[in-house]
Each structure stands twice: as structure tokens, then as C-alpha cells.
Amino acid sequence: MARFNNERIVFLKAFGGLTVRIEKKILNSTLYVGLSGELDTNTAEHVRKNLDELFLASSMERVVIDLSEMSFMDSTGIGVMIGRFKRLKARNIPVFISHPSPQADKIFKISGLYDIMPKIG
Amino acid sequence: MEAIKKKSSDNFMKLEISARLENEAFIRSTVAAFCVAIDPTLEEISDIKTAVSEAVSNAIIHGYRDYPGNIFIEARTSGKELHISIRDEGVGIEDIDKARTPFYTTLADEERSGMGFTVMETFMNQVTVTSSGKGVTVNMVKVIK
Numbered sequence: 639m640a641r642f643n644n645e646r647i648v649f650l651k652a653f654g655g656l657t658v659r660i661e662k663k664i665l666n667s668t669l670y671v672g673l674s675g676e677l678d679t680n681t682a683e684h685v686r687k688n689l690d691e692l693f694l695a696s697s698m699e700r701v702v703i704d705l706s707e708m709s710f711m712d713s714t715g716i717g718v719m720i721g722r723f724k725r726l727k728a729r730n731i732p733v734f735i736s737h738p739s740p741q742a743d744k745i746f747k748i749s750g751l752y753d754i755m756p757k758i759g
Numbered sequence: 760m761e762a763i764k765k766k767s768s769d770n771f772m773k774l775e776i777s778a779r780l781e782n783e784a785f786i787r788s789t790v791a792a793f794c795v796a797i798d799p800t801l802e803e804i805s806d807i808k809t810a811v812s813e814a815v816s817n818a819i820i821h822g823y824r825d826y827p828g829n830i831f832i833e834a835r836t837s838g839k840e841l842h843i844s845i846r847d848e849g850v851g852i853e854d855i856d857k858a859r860t861p862f863y864t865t866l867a868d869e870e871r872s873g874m875g876f877t878v879m880e881t882f883m884n885q886v887t888v889t890s891s892g893k894g895v896t897v898n899m900v901k902v903i904k
Binding site for chain 1: 781806875
């Protein structure tokens with residue numbers, strides 16, 4: 639049974655999977671959120687919902703969204719980020735982006751997203 | 760000999776697929792895999808996958824909205840050029856220039872960034888959008904260095 643589960647995970651990783659995994663860690667009043675997988679129109683709703691729930695359930699002074707494990711992102715990601723930014727801004731919580739891929743970095747630059755969600759690291 | 764040489768350097772693929780969000784990853788991976796033969800860099804593959812993803816998203820979200828339909832993808836490599844055509848038979852675009860304006864979207868309520876066409880134009884060498892009667896065709900070209 640365990641072997642079957644491992645094979646399924648490998649399959650999902652190889653083909654990008656149909657979901658985005660969200661991991662969290664709180665350190666020094668900073669909520670670190672790691673997104674791994676592919677963020678597109680298909681996975682966006684899942685990410686929106688889970689991030690919003692996570693933010694509501696957490697108490698923090700700032701949020702860092704770690705994209706080092708994000709293997710793909712298109713402009714859907716911009717919409718998702720802006721939406722989360724607005725909700726956190728209403729609570730006076732600044733948001734930062736860390737370790738975007740070169741491709742995600744390009745998209746963030748052309749959209750001007752770094753003006754509201756600065757890149758750190 | 761020249762004619763045969765020319766033919767053998769062109770490669771072609773065609774895919775007709777349901778306009779479903781869960782097919783987006785498959786479509787961009789398919790086009791990416793197809794262009795490997797012309798030796799793109801990892802960055803160029805990322806560019807192509809992203810542009811394809813944008814065009815496919817548009818077809819599903821805007822073209823068909825909540826209705827079922829198919830997306831028609833064709834790709835051709837000729838020398839170091841990749842030509843992609845992504846077509847839907849949905850509602851079409853009334854004002855293409857307006858649609859291609861950065862940040863313009865008809866679905867602001869759904870957190871759409873309106874950056875789809877801008878991303879395509881940034882990542883590909885050439886993007887043409889046509890909409891006549893039924894649906895939209897997006898043609899893109901990437902020149903591999």
C-alpha cells in the first residue's frame with residue numbers, strides 16, 4: 639500500500655500534479671508559506687481558499703510567500719497574489735515574495751507586483 | 760533534394776481537447792515536449808509553456824465560460840522557429856485591441872489580473888489574435904536562439 643502511494647506521488651510530481659501543496663511555518667511573528675506545484679487557473683481556487691483560511695487562522699505581523707518549490711506559474715498567480723495582498727492589507731499585514739523561479743520573477747516584474755509585494759531573497 | 764530537406768525539417772502536431780481546466784497542464788507539457796527537438800533552453804521552454812497556458816486559460820475561461828467545448832492546438836517547428844495556434848469556438852472577442860490592453864479584464868470579480876496577453880507578448884516573439892464570427896485564434900511564434 640505504501641509503495642503504491644509513493645508511486646502515485648512520483649507520478650503527480652512528474653506531471654505537475656493537479657494541486658498545489660501549501661506548507662506553513664511561523665517564526666518570529668512571520669508566517670512563512672511555501673507553495674509547491676503548478677499555479678494556474680486549475681489550481682488557483684484551491685490556493686486562494688487554503689491561503690485565506692490559513693491567514694484567518696494565523697496571527698502574524700508579516701507574511702512571506704516562498705515560491706522556491708513552485709515549478710510553474712502563469713498570470714493567474716498575479717490575480718491570486720493581489721487578492722491575498724488586499725485581504726492582508728486590510729489587517730495591516732505586509733506580504734513578501736521569496737525565491738520566485740526566473741519565469742515567475744519575469745511575470746511579477748511585468749505586472750508590477752513587486753511594488754506591493756516586495757521580493758526578499 | 761531541397762524539397763525533401765525542407766519537408767523533413769518541419770515537424771507538426773495537432774491536438775483537439777476538451778476545454779477543461781484540468782487539461783491545462785497536459786496541454787502546455789505537450790507543446791513543450793514537442794518543441795524539445797529544436798533544442799530550446801530551459802528558459803525558452805518555460806516561456807512557451809507560460810504563453811500556451813495563458814492562451815488556453817483564455818479559451819476556457821472567456822471563450823467557453825461555463826459551456827463545454829473543445830480547444831484546437833496546432834504546433835509546427837520550422838528550423839529554429841516554433842509556430843503555435845490555439846483556437847476555440849466560443850464567444851469570441853468584440854474588441855481585440857481592448858482585450859490586449861494590460862490589466863484589462865471582463866472578469867474583475869474573479870481576481871483576474873488581465874495580464875494574459877501581456878505575458879504572451881513578453882514571452883513569445885510574435886502574437887496575433889483573430890476573432891471572426893465564432894471563437895478566437897491565437898497564433899504565436901517563438902524563435903529559438
